[in-house]
Amino acid sequence: MESHTIWRCCKNNCGDHARFDGAIYIKVKDHIHTPNPEETIAIENKSKEVNSATTSHDSSRRIIHEVLLSISKDDGTVVPNYSSSQRTIERKSKKKKYHYHDRVHYDDIHIPGEL
Structure with missing residues (x-):
């Protein structure tokens, strides 16, 4: 069984998220807002x-x-x-x-x- 860790932006309307599959980080989407x-x-x-x-x-x-x-x-x-x-x-x-x-x-x- 392969384990993944997923991080997503805390803003509800932002689709940014990244994934870690145990070996590498993969950026899936970018932020649509400036950082706060x-x-x-x-x-x-x-x-x-x-x-x-x-x-x-x-x-x-x-x-x-x-x-x-x-x-x-x-x-x-x-x-x-x-x-x-x-x-x-x-x-x-x-x-x-x-x-x-x-x-x-x-x-x-x-x-x-x-x-």
């Missing part, structure tokens, strides 16, 4: 928060603090406000915590006798 470093920093920040929210059991306050430590003081203006970051982290953590199965069989449901 502030937007890239904001997206990387959110990605770090979401990744930490889904992989760790830390509080949202700790996750935000750790992500902010990795950001330069000059880039602080592009960071979302605290409550926005907190809501994103709590939403992703909740999704991880309450993972529901698509199919449930009656044989798998256990109801205690006193109920």
